[in-house]
Amino acid sequence: MKKLLTVSLLGVAIAAGTAQARDYDHVRFGVDVPYEPMEYRTPEGELTGFDIELGNALCEEIGVTCEWIEQEWDGIIPGLLSRKYDAIMSSMTINDERRATVLFSDPYITPPSAWFAPEEADIGEPSTEALDGMTIGVQRGTLQDNYVTDHYGDVADISRYSTADDMVLDMEAERLDIVFLDFPVGKSTLLESDERAYKVVGEMITEPKEYFGDGFGIAFRPRDEALAERFNEALATLKEDGTYDEIYQRYFEE
Amino acid sequence: MEQLNQWLATLLEGNVIFTPQTLGYYWTGLVTTAQLVFVSLLIGLILAVPLAILRGSKHRWIKLPVYFYTYVFRGTPLLVQLYIIYYGVVFVDGIQESFLWPVLKEAFYPALIAFTLNTAAYTTEIFHGAIKATSRGEIEAARAYGMSPGLTMRRIILPSAFRRALPAYGNEVIFMLHASAIASVVTLMDITGAARFVYARYYAPFEAFIFAALIYLCLTFMILYLFRYLEKRLLAHLKPLSGN
Amino acid sequence: MLDLHGYGPRLLEGAGVTLQLAVLSLTLAVLLGLLTASAKMSRSWLLHRTATLYTTLIRGVPDLVLMMLLFFGGQMGLNLITDKLYDQFGVDWYIDLNAFVAGVITIGFIFGAYMGETFRGAFMAVDEGQVEAAKAYGMGSWLVFRRIRFPLMMRHALPGLSNNWMVLLKTTALVSVIGLTDMVRVAAEASRATHEPFTFLIPVAAIYLLIASVSEWIFARLQKRYNVGFGEQ
Numbered sequence: 001m002k003k004l005l006t007v008s009l010l011g012v013a014i015a016a017g018t019a020q021a022r023d024y025d026h027v028r029f030g031v032d033v034p035y036e037p038m039e040y041r042t043p044e045g046e047l048t049g050f051d052i053e054l055g056n057a058l059c060e061e062i063g064v065t066c067e068w069i070e071q072e073w074d075g076i077i078p079g080l081l082s083r084k085y086d087a088i089m090s091s092m093t094i095n096d097e098r099r100a101t102v103l104f105s106d107p108y109i110t111p112p113s114a115w116f117a118p119e120e121a122d123i124g125e126p127s128t129e130a131l132d133g134m135t136i137g138v139q140r141g142t143l144q145d146n147y148v149t150d151h152y153g154d155v156a157d158i159s160r161y162s163t164a165d166d167m168v169l170d171m172e173a174e175r176l177d178i179v180f181l182d183f184p185v186g187k188s189t190l191l192e193s194d195e196r197a198y199k200v201v202g203e204m205i206t207e208p209k210e211y212f213g214d215g216f217g218i219a220f221r222p223r224d225e226a227l228a229e230r231f232n233e234a235l236a237t238l239k240e241d242g243t244y245d246e247i248y249q250r251y252f253e254e
Numbered sequence: 255m256e257q258l259n260q261w262l263a264t265l266l267e268g269n270v271i272f273t274p275q276t277l278g279y280y281w282t283g284l285v286t287t288a289q290l291v292f293v294s295l296l297i298g299l300i301l302a303v304p305l306a307i308l309r310g311s312k313h314r315w316i317k318l319p320v321y322f323y324t325y326v327f328r329g330t331p332l333l334v335q336l337y338i339i340y341y342g343v344v345f346v347d348g349i350q351e352s353f354l355w356p357v358l359k360e361a362f363y364p365a366l367i368a369f370t371l372n373t374a375a376y377t378t379e380i381f382h383g384a385i386k387a388t389s390r391g392e393i394e395a396a397r398a399y400g401m402s403p404g405l406t407m408r409r410i411i412l413p414s415a416f417r418r419a420l421p422a423y424g425n426e427v428i429f430m431l432h433a434s435a436i437a438s439v440v441t442l443m444d445i446t447g448a449a450r451f452v453y454a455r456y457y458a459p460f461e462a463f464i465f466a467a468l469i470y471l472c473l474t475f476m477i478l479y480l481f482r483y484l485e486k487r488l489l490a491h492l493k494p495l496s497g498n
Numbered sequence: 499m500l501d502l503h504g505y506g507p508r509l510l511e512g513a514g515v516t517l518q519l520a521v522l523s524l525t526l527a528v529l530l531g532l533l534t535a536s537a538k539m540s541r542s543w544l545l546h547r548t549a550t551l552y553t554t555l556i557r558g559v560p561d562l563v564l565m566m567l568l569f570f571g572g573q574m575g576l577n578l579i580t581d582k583l584y585d586q587f588g589v590d591w592y593i594d595l596n597a598f599v600a601g602v603i604t605i606g607f608i609f610g611a612y613m614g615e616t617f618r619g620a621f622m623a624v625d626e627g628q629v630e631a632a633k634a635y636g637m638g639s640w641l642v643f644r645r646i647r648f649p650l651m652m653r654h655a656l657p658g659l660s661n662n663w664m665v666l667l668k669t670t671a672l673v674s675v676i677g678l679t680d681m682v683r684v685a686a687e688a689s690r691a692t693h694e695p696f697t698f699l700i701p702v703a704a705i706y707l708l709i710a711s712v713s714e715w716i717f718a719r720l721q722k723r724y725n726v727g728f729g730e731q
Contacts (some may be wrong), residue, residue: 043504043691072677074454075570082577082595101457141454149455153275159361159441160451162675165690170441172693173344175359195693329664329710330703331671337686338703341695428557435560439675446563459571463563471558 024227027066028085029055032073035164037188037251038091050184050251054108055089055218057243061234072162074141077101080219086227088219091182093143095213103222105231107215109248112204113144114183116171116190119197123178126202131156137167137179144180147211164189172196184252271461276452283448284469286362290444291434294366295427298373305374306381307407320378327375332433335372340364340440361440373430380422384415417488424481428474435470445469502697505688509698512681513705519601519670519680520709524663526606531613538618549614556611562672564608569600569676597678601670609666616658621647623654653724660717664710681705 031051034040039049047068059066069085080088080102094104115126124130132155138145140160148158159176161167168189170176179186183204190198206212220228238244263274309320327335343349343358357363388411396406438447449466453459502509537549556564573595624647632646674683685698692698 045508070677074450075573075677077457078459078570078573078577082573082580084596140450146455149275160443160447161441162439163690165687169341169344169690169693173359174350174355175361326703326707330706331668331682333671333674334682334685334699334703334706337682337689338695338699341689342699345693345695432560435562436672436675446560446566449563450566453566453570457574459567459574463567463571467559467563467567470560470563471555474558 024086025064027059027064027087027227029066029068029090030071030076030079030085030088031068031090032076032163033070035091035182035185037184038182050109050247051089051091053247053250054238054244057238057247058231058234061237062230073139074162077219080221083221086220086224087231091185091216092219093213094215094217095143096210098213098219101222102219103225103228104217104219105228106235107217108235110206110215111182111184112206113147113180113212114186114204115178115180115201116186116198117178117201118171118174119199121177121199121201123201126178128152128155131178133157134177135159135175137161137171137176139164139167139181143211143213144182148180150211168193171198271452271456271458272465276448279443279448279451280445280465280469283443283445283466286437286442286447287431287434287444287473290362290366290369290437290442291427291431294369294373295430297370298377301370301374302377302381303412305378306385309378309382310385324375324378327372328379332368332372333436333439336365336368336436336440339368361437361442365437365440365442369430369434372433373426376426376429377423380419380426381415383422384419385411387418388414420481420485420488424477424485427477427481431470431473431477502701503688503692503694505684505692505698508679508684509681509688509701512679512684515598515678516670516680516682516705517709519598519605519673519678520663520667522602523605523609523670524666526602527609527613527662527666528659530606530610531617534610534614535617535621538614539621553611553614556608561604561608561669562675565600565604565672565676568604568607569595569597572600572603597673597676600676601673601678605666605669605673608669609662612662612665613659616655616662617651619658620651620653620655624650649724653721656717656721656724660713660721663713663717667709667713668706 031039031047033047035049037049039047039051041047052068055068056066067085069079071079071084071090073090076088076090076092077098079085088102092098094107098104115123117123123134128151131152135157136148136152137159138148138161140162145158145160148156152158159167159170161170164181164185167176167179167181171179171190172193172195178201179190181190183200186198186200191200218228218231235244259274305320305323308316309324311317340361343364349355349358392410392414393406396410401409434444435446437444438450441447443451445466449462452465453462456462534549534552537545538553540546576595628646628650629642632642637645670680671682674680674686677683681702685702688698689695
């Protein structure tokens with residue numbers, strides 16, 4: 001009995017230690033650049049995009065300063081866990097696989113994924129027959145990569161890129177037949193491209209949920225529940241007072 | 255095949271990372287790496303022989319361009335060469351309409367071109383050094399027999415130069431194998447490409463990269479033993495007569 | 499002219515990163531190389547074996563794979579430790595293995611193996627007679643090392659050292675793949691954004707050639723210096 005008591009006391013002590021939230025007055029965000037229009041640099045080197053502006057507005061609302069730290073997509077979750085930064089705001093889709101390692105905020109935007117191909121390409125609604133023998137471009141380690149690998153890996157060649165920019169360049173070079181991207185990114189990098197004309201092939205894709213999840217969220221370390229809560233409240237406020245809509249319009253509607 | 259698959263499935267049961275799918279990626283990776291390295295070394299070797307002879311020419315205008323070529327390709331990182339060829343080839347006017355495009359648009363061929371030009375430059379210098387080291391006596395003897403310069407080159411200088419170049423060339427082969435790891439940067443699924451895929455999907459850096467490292471280690475040892483064997487066969491005459 | 503669509507200054511900054519990375523990794527590699535060489539020549543079986551294993555493994559695996567293993571895996575390993583500290587003791591402490599540090603460590607580690615071979619060969623080429631003469635003069639072992647063994651060894655090591663440095667310099671380009679903004683990365687990024695690969699990649703190639711040529715000159719001077727007293731230059 002005594003032993004049990006000691007053990008449980010110890011347990012409580014440890015739990016208290018872990019649950020002890022850090023009070024943040026400075027939040028560092030990890031972000032993978034470029035991913036236009038969500039996050040990118042102007043030629044002068046200034047960081048901008050929907051995530052960046054919304055993130056800055058959220059920080060202001062909460063009353064913390066924030067800082068953006070660039071990180072390749074490959075290492076973005078390990079970077080959060082190793083406390084290189086305190087949160088990820090980088091077009092990260094909320095899904096179960098990731099929920100196992102990080103804590104997500106409420107979704108702040110829910111963009112679908114879409115297939116993009118050159119205007120003149122003759123490709124039907126994507127299916128194993130339509131994509132047979134094609135070269136598909138995806139960004140390495142994204143949910144689009146997982147989806148394409150599992151569904152079309154046997155019939156098509158998959159080219160995996162470190163950045164979305166690489167992929168767009170190879171699309172222009174005609175090294176790729178079709179790419180699978182977050183819709184807003186494909187829209188601003190391909191549909192609005194001056195170099196060539198592109199189109200969306202088939203429907204916007206949001207299902208199945210095991211791949212496409214529930215929209216983009218800010219990722220935190222699992223123990224930072226209090227911080228996530230502060231961001232959720234701020235997000236709700238910005239949506240109410242119109243700040244969110246104002247930023248949204250700047251990036252997604254001309 | 256069916257049996258193999260079943261055997262694999264039972265062997266891998268419960269293993270999240272090394273599934274038949276990921277092992278398949280490593281296998282295609284191994285094939286891609288082997289093709290890339292073997293073909294570029296072969297073409298590089300064929301190019302290097304005449305280039306090495308030209309490199310040793312007495313005429314400045316023959317010697318200098320070859321020297322310039324080897325200087326540039328040996329003085330800059332292979333990664334930069336690969337980028338220049340991979341991205342640059344797209345911007346050559348009219349190339350996308352030419353008959354070459356179906357070949358060049360695959361990531362494999364720009365990588366192959368970059369690797370070939372790179373290894374040809376190193377191999378040219380290795381051979382050049384070996385040719386220069388030919389003993390004067392051998393050349394004079396050939397002359398005395400009335401051999402023409404061309405015949406001397408073919409019968410006397412080159413065969414002995416090849417043998418002398420063997421150890422250095424063995425290093426170059428291993429160097430090329432290791433350098434080929436950058437092919438994954440231009441989307442090729444070589445061994446490293448497979449490892450990067452596995453890492454990005456499962457957040458499992460140790461499994462992904464150590465497995466790749468082991469494959470490379472095996473390949474390196476195979477090359478090492480092959481060259482040791484060749485040296486034993488071809489360089490037997492250089493061994494001290496007494497043995498010990 | 500040096501503006502390069504606004505990327506000029508960043509490209510120069512990248513060149514600075516490349517140089518710093520190369521020099522720091524060279525320093526680490528030389529230190530490791532000296533250690534490895536002495537381990538290989540030591541009478542201790544364990545030291546000898548460890549050093550041999552190290553050089554064999556390093557020379558059997560591509561630089562890029564080692565770099566990724568260390569950068570991605572090393573960070574995860576560190577996290578395990580710091581997380582444990584946090585959970586057990588509430589110590590919020592983290593070690594950031596950034597791309598620069600990972601680059602210096604990996605490149606230094608890789609070239610330490612090559613340097614080890616260079617130094618071992620060079621130490622063995624030192625004429626023992628000279629060392630004995632120094633001892634006969636009553637020099638202590640540190641003084642013998644500093645005044646006799648090291649300078650004599652350097653004469654034999656310099657060609658190998660120079661060769662390793664040239665290869666190391668080019669190896670630094672690989673850090674661009676794990677996310678460090680060296681000049682190769684800036685150039686690749688600019689090429690994609692502007693669709694003018696030659697504008698950026700050719701200057702970068704030229705900078706590498708420039709650094710290589712300058713180092714060749716420096717090594718030739720050093721060689722001359724260490725050859726003093728040996729007639730042939």
